[in-house]
Amino acid sequence: MSRPLTVAELRDALAALSLDSRGTKNTLKKRLARATRSLSRSSSPARPPARERQTRPPDQLFDSFLVFDVEATCEEIEGPWGKLAFAYPNEIIEWPVILLQWRKKRRRDAGLSEAGEEEDGDDEDDWELVQTAEFHSYVKPTWRRTLSAFCTELTGITQRDVDSAPTFSQLCRNFHRDFIIKHNLFTSENKTVWVTDGPWDLRDFVAKTCYLSNTPRPPWLAGEIIDLRLLVSSFFAGLKETNGPSQLDGSLSNAFGALSVNEEDPQTAAANPAASLAQPLPTPIAGPLSASSAVPIPSTTTSPDPPVPAYLPSHQLTAPSSLSLPSVLDSLTLPPFSGRLHSGLSDARNASRILIDLAHRGVVLQTNRRVPEGGKGGKERRWGWMKGGEGARRVDWEGFLQKERARLSTREAERAVELAQKRLG
Structure with a gap:
């Protein structure tokens, strides 16, 4: 010592x-x-830095996906003026959002780990995309507060549903407080992106509703998004390049044609709204989902009622004839559309199934569209009925409708004259 x-x-x-x-x-x-x-x-030797907790596969760009499909007010415009319905001052009346997030797959072999224990491996195949939460609310319109019979028939939403609902500005506050903040979305630790079935919901319906309700577009409703239709198109186009046209039928070009910038939203374009009444509206899930209720990748098992197609690997798939949700589900060999067409909640849940399956097939879920359009700082779309001013004076739907009908009539008359001249010539 x-x-x-x-x-x-x-x-x-x-x-x-x-x-x-x-x-x-x-x-x-x-x-x-x-x-x-x-x-x-x-x-003493420096300790290695603490390993950062992984929240997504190494090749994926986002931690959370908000799959979103609204329903909005609408009116039926008959005759040759039907396409003018696409310019209608729609207000959002249903707001369903499905939250999908990554998680490590659970071990299937009980001998390798304790029951319920998650794998610790770094293999990117260890991950799966699952549903973890759901938000649903009806929304009270403020411009035309009474729903048309056509709107109720198409969507299944009743006047009672919207009368007791929050307005759009109130909904935005509720959703931000009760869902975005609660789940720590749109943060540096939790990269979040919207996913929509086409551009209409975030580009058009939100823009119109913000204008009609005098509500500025919230910053979390703008920016880069995933257009599910574009993502599906890219997926099948990649299969065509890899496997050649013999593996995919000619319907692929038809599906791509549906991606035209001028394509109108499927809600207003419904050809037969009465057919959608065959199924009742789905029941929203109350509160967040537990791990046991999360929606995993599709099972390959079949059920006799309704029949479930055999789940095929990507190289054996056939391109969809259109980019509608039922058609894409069928082409991915997933169980058929579940619920009621043109119910926002049913549409969002089925769109989620498509995104989950694409992730399972190894697709990188990256953004492919921006709202508002036009790059950073892009301006909202405008329609001819937007007149400025206060209250009802801000909307001149009747004047716009009359002017457009006259314009279309003149165009049709000019085309008829041209056709007659060609025949005579």
Whole structure:
């Protein structure tokens, strides 16, 4: 056992370290002990940095996906003016959002881990995309508060549903507080992206509703998004390039044709709204989903009622005849559309199934569209009935409708004259 240092030795040791050598013996001992510990820590090998917790596969760009499909007010415009319905001042009346997030797959072999224990491997194939939460609310319109019979027949949404609902501005506050903040979405730790079935919901319906309700577009409803139809098209186009046209039928070009910028939204374009009444509206899920209720990748098992197609690998798939949700589900050999067509909640849930399956097939889920359009700082779309001013004066739908009917009549008359001249010539 070494002898204790004297006061003189303590002062010499502290001076050698360029430290204060004044004070009592006890003070000098404590000062030297602290210096010795500090030197020991600095000379020891540095600890490796703590491993950052992975929240997504290494090749994927986003942690969370908000699959979104609204329903909006609408009116039936008959005769040759039917396309004018696409310019109608729609207000959002249903707001369903499905939250999908990544998780590590659970081990299938009980001998490799405890029951329910998640794998720790780094293999990108260990991940799966699952549903973790759901938000649903009806929305009260403020421009025309009474729903048309056509709208109720098409969507299944009743006047009672919207009368007791929040307005759009109230909904935005509720959704931000109760869902975005609650799930830590749109943060640096949780990269989040919207997913929509086509551009209409975020580009058109939100723009119209913001205008009609005098509500600025929230920043979390703008920016880069995933257009599911474009993503599906890219997926099947990639299969065509890899496998050649013999593996995919000619319907692929028809599906791509449906992606025209001028394509109108499927809600207003419904040819037979009465057919959608065959199924009741789905029941929203109350609260967040537990891990046991998360929706995994599709099963390959079949069920006699309704019949479920055999789940095929990607190279054996046939391109969809259109990019509608039922057609895409069929082409991916997933179970048929579940729920009621033109119910926002049913549409969002089925769109989620498509995104989950594309992730399972190895598709990188990356953005392919921006809202508002036109790049960073792009301006909202405008329609001819937007007149500025306050209250009802901000909307001149009847005047716009009359002017467009006259314009279309003139165009049709000119075309008839041109056709007659060609026949005579």
